[in-house]
Amino acid sequence: MSALVDIRDLVVSYPDMARKPLLGAAPRNTVLHGITLAVGRGQIIGIVGESGSGKSTLGRAILRLIEPDQGQIVFDGTDITHLDDRALRALRPRFQMIFQDPMSSLNPRQTLHRLIATPLAIRGDTQAMDKAANALDRVGLPSRFLARYPHELSGGQRQRVGIARAIVQSPDFIVADEIASGLDVSSQAVVLTLLQDIVRETGTTLAFISHDLSVVRRLCDSVVVMAGGKIVEAARTTTLFNTPQSGYTRKLLEAIPLPEPDQVW
Amino acid sequence: MSAYLEITGLNAVLRGTRTRVLRDVSLSVSKGQVHGLVGESGAGKSMIGKAILGVLPRAIEVASGRISLGGQDLGVLPLRERLRVIGSQTAVIPQDPLTALNPSRRIGPQMTDRLTRTLGWQKTRANHRALDLLEEVAIRDPERVLHSYPHELSGGMRQRVLIAAAFAAEPKLIVADEPTTALDVTVQKQILKMIADMQTRHGTTMLFVTHDLGVVARVCQSVSILHSGMVMEEADIRTMLTAPAHPYTAALLAATPRYTDPEASLVPVSDTVLAGVAEAIRASDTLWGRA
Amino acid sequence: MDEALRTSPRATPWRLWLSGGWLTLFFGVALLAPWIAPHDPLYQDLFLQRLPPFWIDGAETGHPLGTDSLGRDVASRLMHGASVAATVALIAGLATCLLGSVLGLLAGFYRGWVDQVISRIVDIWMSFPPVLFAILLVAVIGTGLTSVIVAIIVIDWTRFTRVVRAETMAQARMDYTEAAHVAGMSRFATLMREILPNVAPVILSVLTLQMGIAIVVEAILSFVNLSVSTDDPTWGGMIAEGRVSIHQAWWVLIFPMIALFLTVLSFTQFGDALRNRFDPVLR
Numbered sequence: 001m002s003a004l005v006d007i008r009d010l011v012v013s014y015p016d017m018a019r020k021p022l023l024g025a026a027p028r029n030t031v032l033h034g035i036t037l038a039v040g041r042g043q044i045i046g047i048v049g050e051s052g053s054g055k056s057t058l059g060r061a062i063l064r065l066i067e068p069d070q071g072q073i074v075f076d077g078t079d080i081t082h083l084d085d086r087a088l089r090a091l092r093p094r095f096q097m098i099f100q101d102p103m104s105s106l107n108p109r110q111t112l113h114r115l116i117a118t119p120l121a122i123r124g125d126t127q128a129m130d131k132a133a134n135a136l137d138r139v140g141l142p143s144r145f146l147a148r149y150p151h152e153l154s155g156g157q158r159q160r161v162g163i164a165r166a167i168v169q170s171p172d173f174i175v176a177d178e179i180a181s182g183l184d185v186s187s188q189a190v191v192l193t194l195l196q197d198i199v200r201e202t203g204t205t206l207a208f209i210s211h212d213l214s215v216v217r218r219l220c221d222s223v224v225v226m227a228g229g230k231i232v233e234a235a236r237t238t239t240l241f242n243t244p245q246s247g248y249t250r251k252l253l254e255a256i257p258l259p260e261p262d263q264v265w
Numbered sequence: 266m267s268a269y270l271e272i273t274g275l276n277a278v279l280r281g282t283r284t285r286v287l288r289d290v291s292l293s294v295s296k297g298q299v300h301g302l303v304g305e306s307g308a309g310k311s312m313i314g315k316a317i318l319g320v321l322p323r324a325i326e327v328a329s330g331r332i333s334l335g336g337q338d339l340g341v342l343p344l345r346e347r348l349r350v351i352g353s354q355t356a357v358i359p360q361d362p363l364t365a366l367n368p369s370r371r372i373g374p375q376m377t378d379r380l381t382r383t384l385g386w387q388k389t390r391a392n393h394r395a396l397d398l399l400e401e402v403a404i405r406d407p408e409r410v411l412h413s414y415p416h417e418l419s420g421g422m423r424q425r426v427l428i429a430a431a432f433a434a435e436p437k438l439i440v441a442d443e444p445t446t447a448l449d450v451t452v453q454k455q456i457l458k459m460i461a462d463m464q465t466r467h468g469t470t471m472l473f474v475t476h477d478l479g480v481v482a483r484v485c486q487s488v489s490i491l492h493s494g495m496v497m498e499e500a501d502i503r504t505m506l507t508a509p510a511h512p513y514t515a516a517l518l519a520a521t522p523r524y525t526d527p528e529a530s531l532v533p534v535s536d537t538v539l540a541g542v543a544e545a546i547r548a549s550d551t552l553w554g555r556a
Numbered sequence: 557m558d559e560a561l562r563t564s565p566r567a568t569p570w571r572l573w574l575s576g577g578w579l580t581l582f583f584g585v586a587l588l589a590p591w592i593a594p595h596d597p598l599y600q601d602l603f604l605q606r607l608p609p610f611w612i613d614g615a616e617t618g619h620p621l622g623t624d625s626l627g628r629d630v631a632s633r634l635m636h637g638a639s640v641a642a643t644v645a646l647i648a649g650l651a652t653c654l655l656g657s658v659l660g661l662l663a664g665f666y667r668g669w670v671d672q673v674i675s676r677i678v679d680i681w682m683s684f685p686p687v688l689f690a691i692l693l694v695a696v697i698g699t700g701l702t703s704v705i706v707a708i709i710v711i712d713w714t715r716f717t718r719v720v721r722a723e724t725m726a727q728a729r730m731d732y733t734e735a736a737h738v739a740g741m742s743r744f745a746t747l748m749r750e751i752l753p754n755v756a757p758v759i760l761s762v763l764t765l766q767m768g769i770a771i772v773v774e775a776i777l778s779f780v781n782l783s784v785s786t787d788d789p790t791w792g793g794m795i796a797e798g799r800v801s802i803h804q805a806w807w808v809l810i811f812p813m814i815a816l817f818l819t820v821l822s823f824t825q826f827g828d829a830l831r832n833r834f835d836p837v838l839r
Contacts, residue, residue, distance in 0.1 A: 090740075092740035093740065096738060099731040107736075107750055108754065118741070119741075122739060165739075185476070185520045186305060186517070216524075217527045218531050241524055255453070256450055257482060258479050258482065261502065261507060265454070265483050
């Protein structure tokens with residue numbers, strides 16, 4: 001079985017505007033140093049790291065929301081690294097993203113109906129309305145919510161709308177970027193188990209970006225640990241947690257405060 | 266051991282209404298202990314700290330209840346006296362190290378303000394004290410830091426400065442309001458250990474506000490679990506973690522992810538538990554309505 | 557907790573009603589001035605010079621706000637002056653808004669060289685002292701209402717460009733812009749359908765501010781005699797004339813000043829109040 005997403009030697013850098021000389025180009029900061037990674041079909045892969053590890057950049061680069069400097073991104077056999085805007089737009093429905101901050105990723109001036117149905121309507125789908133209602137139902141929100149605005153919802157509900165918007169196009173691949181970091185534990189539990197159920201049920205491949213190893217342990221089939229723009233360790237989840245190979249992974253695990261009385265900390 | 270902080274029947278309401286944001290809160294913290302205030306957003310955990318320090322938002326006022334520090338009932342003191350007690354006996358470790366320091370003033374005077382103004386110390390003595398504390402929080406060049414502006418320090422340094430500043434006046438009580446929420450786990454561990462060290466060394470009583478049951482387990486000796494401004498359970502830390510008395514506490518524990526036990530992680534809080542909580546709140550509100 | 561604070565009862569929108577009421581009166585009078593003004597605003601009657609307003613002894617019933625030093629009816633002149641002010645506010649305000657906002661949207665959304673060019677022009681433009689600039693401009697292209705309007709557009713478009721550019725950049729950084737991209741929306745459609753509605757409230761509040769400013773600029777140009785011809789009644793012209801006879805007939809000066817003040821104030825207040833009341837995000 002071939003991988004759905006195949007990334008080879010991906011390098012991404014940003015211009016450093018703070019060090020830009022008056023004339024000429026700004027020097028560049030490299031945030032991803034040659035990432036190679038294959039994501040199998042139907043897998044949930046966890047991408048873990050601390051801030052500045054490059055995990056979010058990786059997620060965005062896979063979806064071509066950031067232009068890579070070097071390397072190759074192959075999606076389902078198609079090299080999408082250099083596809084132009086038009087060709088990419090045709091592929092967009094197949095890969096989706098759920099964002100960290102639902103307050104910022106849901107346009108505050110649009111009703112849920114518009115938020116969820118727009119991606120379909122762009123492609124002239126006549127059943128956009130029905131599908132939007134179905135997607136909302138799948139994430140456990142009543143269809144009367146279609147007429148509401150994002151600010152009328154709770155944080156957990158908003159993030160469920162984020163999921164609905166991602167699944168409404170029946171994508172093959174979803175990148176979820178720190179989608180629970182702003183939520184209380186009780187909403188986090190609801191949102192994450194919901195997402196897990198949906199992708200398992202539909203066979204969708206999921207890249208789950210998170211800083212929380214405990215959450216990754218519960219949700220993912222395999223884990224990639226990142227630091228400083230590089231992959232430190234990649235393994236199946238049970239292997240990584242039972243026998244972490246890298247010192248960095250062990251350090252991360254040991255730093256997590258556990259709700260247990262006798263943790264050596 | 267005697268209780269240093271004691272709160273009995275504290276009710277806070279939206280100003281001018283009977284709508285409560287704190288519902289009959291009672292808790293006591295022994296001298297030198299760290300007590301956790303745990304709850305999700307809207308549980309009122311920060312409100313308790315703010316009520317003690319007299320810095321509640323304008324829209325909220327204390328309706329009834331007793332708050333005492335070291336046996337001194339704050340409610341019976343005239344305003345000026347109360348401010349003096351709060352100013353000399355308490356301090357805060359704030360949540361956001363970025364906004365807690367005034368960007369246009371040097372670190373030194375910001376650290377010693379309370380010493381020189383409220384306690385009337387000499388400037389040199391206050392400076393010495395600040396230097397000692399910066400050394401205590403492992404800042405290498407304290408002299409330089411005292412003369413720096415906040416933007417010249419890294420985020421971790423600013424956080425340590427704020428911890429040092431909190432201990433500057435040897436307060437009896439420190440309220441730490443989610444001091445590590447925005448930090449990476451490795452940095453969080455350093456900062457929490459530092460706070461715990463300082464707390465033990467100075468024998469300070471502490472209220473530790475957080476949403477993270479893991480953090481509570483590492484830092485606190487006792488804990489109050491809150492929901493909607495109401496204490497669901499007050500217990501010592503081991504009891505809360507191993508044999509929670511309230512179903513809501515148990516549900517929170519099961520919802521909290523832990524890599525050591527993935528099966529008991531991310532379990533959504535059941536409707537039965539939430540109904541039980543809602544019932545308890547309704548019952549309390551009915552009593553309150555009759556009073 | 558936050559929930560409870562947010563749902564606190566909303567106060568009666570006095571600001572909206574008062575400012576909206578005054579503006580309705582202002583535009584109504586401006587539109588109907590030729591029919592409702594009691595006198596010809598240009599008709600001089602030297603026998604009725606400096607008649608006081610109605611509540612002072614010596615007033616004439618036909619002249620409720622008195623007459624000026626040439627015996628012209630102050631109330632009628634005020635009404636016709638409102639026509640001039642309203643024309644300037646609407647045309648200059650909207651045209652400035654359109655020009656400035658389009659440039660601001662383009663600069664803030666497309667960034668790069670588009671932004672570089674527009675922003676540099678704005679910087680250079682703003683280093684001219686505005687009133688001097690206006691006076692020069694009118695002196696060159698000649699007096700008249702059209703010149704005044706052109707002058708205001710030429711001077712004030714930068715106000716919109718700066719504010720709209722900043723807001724567009726802030727909105728473009730929000731994740732919903734990226735989400736639109738993931739949904740397969742084109743760049744231009746993203747700007748028009750996702751970002752513009754979020755920038756619109758800011759544009760609206762600058763627009764109402766700009767309408768007030770346009771009236772003030774017109775008044776200043778009238779005051780220095782560079783607006784419409786001297787005979788036509790304008791608030792600025794009335795203030796200029798009233799200044800000369802302030803000791804004999806203060807009302808010639810005071811009434812247009814009050815009208816000017818209330819109108820400009822109402823414009824800014826109306827913009828803010830409207831936004832508070834009807835913005836679904838703030839609500």
